[in-house]
Amino acid sequence: MGESKVHNDQKYIDALLQNDSMQIQEIYSKFAPKVIGYVKQNSGDEAAAKDLIQEVLLIIYDQAKTKNLKLTCPFDAYFFMICKRKWLTRLKKYAKERVTNEPFGGFESEMVEDQVQQTEQFDTKMQLFKELFQKLGDTCKEILQLSFGSFSMEEIANQLNISYAYARKKKSLCIGQLTKWTQESQVYKQLKEL
Amino acid sequence: MDEATTILFEDYLEGLLSEENRLAFEKRLEEDAEFAANFNTYKALSDHLSHQFSKERSDFKTQLENIGSTFFEENTSKKQTPKVIRLKPWHYSIAASIALLIGFFVIQNMGSLDPEDYIFSESIEITERSQDATTLKDAETAFNNGAYKDAIENFDILLETDPENVELLFYKAIAHDAILEYDKADAIYNRLKNGSSLYKHKAAFYAGVSQWKRNNALEAQKLLETIPSSADEYKDAQRILKKL
Numbered sequence: 001m002g003e004s005k006v007h008n009d010q011k012y013i014d015a016l017l018q019n020d021s022m023q024i025q026e027i028y029s030k031f032a033p034k035v036i037g038y039v040k041q042n043s044g045d046e047a048a049a050k051d052l053i054q055e056v057l058l059i060i061y062d063q064a065k066t067k068n069l070k071l072t073c074p075f076d077a078y079f080f081m082i083c084k085r086k087w088l089t090r091l092k093k094y095a096k097e098r099v100t101n102e103p104f105g106g107f108e109s110e111m112v113e114d115q116v117q118q119t120e121q122f123d124t125k126m127q128l129f130k131e132l133f134q135k136l137g138d139t140c141k142e143i144l145q146l147s148f149g150s151f152s153m154e155e156i157a158n159q160l161n162i163s164y165a166y167a168r169k170k171k172s173l174c175i176g177q178l179t180k181w182t183q184e185s186q187v188y189k190q191l192k193e194l
Numbered sequence: 195m196d197e198a199t200t201i202l203f204e205d206y207l208e209g210l211l212s213e214e215n216r217l218a219f220e221k222r223l224e225e226d227a228e229f230a231a232n233f234n235t236y237k238a239l240s241d242h243l244s245h246q247f248s249k250e251r252s253d254f255k256t257q258l259e260n261i262g263s264t265f266f267e268e269n270t271s272k273k274q275t276p277k278v279i280r281l282k283p284w285h286y287s288i289a290a291s292i293a294l295l296i297g298f299f300v301i302q303n304m305g306s307l308d309p310e311d312y313i314f315s316e317s318i319e320i321t322e323r324s325q326d327a328t329t330l331k332d333a334e335t336a337f338n339n340g341a342y343k344d345a346i347e348n349f350d351i352l353l354e355t356d357p358e359n360v361e362l363l364f365y366k367a368i369a370h371d372a373i374l375e376y377d378k379a380d381a382i383y384n385r386l387k388n389g390s391s392l393y394k395h396k397a398a399f400y401a402g403v404s405q406w407k408r409n410n411a412l413e414a415q416k417l418l419e420t421i422p423s424s425a426d427e428y429k430d431a432q433r434i435l436k437k438l
Contacts, residue, residue: 034340046269
C-alpha cells in the first residue's frame with residue numbers, strides 16, 4: 001500500500017490540512033449532495049447528514065494531520081464510502097432500523113477499500129482514546145487539556161495551585177494511566193493485530 | 195509500567211534527557227520489547243492529545259462548522275425560497291377556491307409518500323464498452339457528484355460515437371430531469387419507453403416520477419400504469435399509483 005501512487009484528489013486532503021475555506025466549500029458542493037441523498041434515503045434527515053459530513057471530514061483531517069494520510073483513490077468514492085458505512089453503523093447501533101441498501105458491501109475497488117479501512121481503523125483508535133480520556137479524573141483531564149493546549153507547565157502549576165514538579169509528574173502519570181487502559185483494551189489489541 | 199517509567203517517557207519526549215541517558219533509552223527501546231510497546235502506546239496517546247487539544251484543530255473545526263452551516267442553509271433556502279405575490283382584492287376569492295381545492299387534495303393525499311423518495315439517487319457505474327474510458331469515467335464521476343451539466347456534456351460526447359447506447363441515454367435523461375430540463379428528459383424517456391431495451395420500464399417509471407414531481411398526476415398515472423408486474427419497478431409504481 002505504501003508504494004501506491006498518490007491520487008490527484010490528494011488536493012482535497014491538502015485543502016483540509018491547510019484549512020483552505022474556498023476548497024473546503026468546493027468539497028461540500030461537490031461531494032455533500034450524494035451523502036445527503038443517501039442519508040435521507042436511509043431514515044435520516046439533512047441535519048443528520050450535516051453532522052455526519054462534518055464528523056467524517058474531521059476524521060480525515062485528523063488522520064492527515066497525525067498520520068500523513070496520502071490518498072491513493074478518488075476522494076469521491078473514499079469520502080462517500082466512509083460516510084455511508086458510518087451511517088449504516090449508526091443506524092444499526094441506535095435505531096435498529098431497516099436499511100434499504102445492503103450493509104457494508106459494494107466497494108468500488110480494492111484501492112478504495114484499503115483506504116477506507118485505514119481511515120476506519122484510525123477512527124476506531126481515536127474513539128477509544130477519547131473514551132478512555134473521559135474515564136480520567138478531573139485533575140488529569142484539566143492538566144492534559146491545558147498542557148496540550150497553549151499553556152506552559154508553569155502557567156498550569158500556577159493556575160491549579162500546585163508545584164511545577166508535581167504538575168509535570170502528574171501529566172506523565174495521567175498519560176501513563178491512559179497507556180495502561182489502552183493496552184488492556186480489546187479494541188486496541190485487535191487494532192494492533194491488523 | 196511503574197511511575198518512574200512514565201516519567202522517563204515524558205522526559206524523553208520533551209527532550210529533557212542527557213545525551214547519555216537518551217542513548218541508553220533508545221538502546222532499551224531496541225532491546226526490550228515490552229518497554230518499546232509501552233513507549234509506543236504512550237507516545238501515540240501523547241500525539242493524539244497534542245493534536246486533539248491544539249488551537250489549529252479547534253480553528254479547523256470552527257471553520258468546518260461555519261462552511262457546513264452555510265452550505266446547508268443555502269441548500270435549504272434554495273428549496274424553500276418563498277415567492278411573494280401581491281394580491282388584488284379579486285384574487286382573494288380565487289385564492290379561497292384554490293385553498294378549498296388544495297384542502298381536498300391534501301386530505302386525499304395524507305400519506306407521507308413524496309416524489310423525492312423515488313427520485314433516482316443511486317451511484318452509477320457505466321458498463322465499459324469500446325469507448326473513451328476517460329470521458330466515461332468523467333461522466334460517471336460528474337453524475338455521481340450531482341454535477342449534472344458536466345455529466346450531460348460527457349454523455350453527449352460518448353453518444354456521438356454510440357448513439358443507441360440505452361444506458362447512457364437513460365442516465366442522460368435522469369441528469370436532465372435533475373436539473374429541471376424536462377423537455378429534454380421527456381424526449382429521452384419517451385424514446386426508451388417506446389423501445390424494447392432493458393431500460394424500457396425503468397424509463398417509464400422515472401418519467402412517471404418526474405411527472406409526479408411536476409404535479410402532473412394524470413400524466414404520472416398514465417406512465418406508471420404501463421409498468422407490468424414482471425418489472426423491478428412494479429411495486430414502487432403501484433405504491434405511487436395508490437397515492438395518486
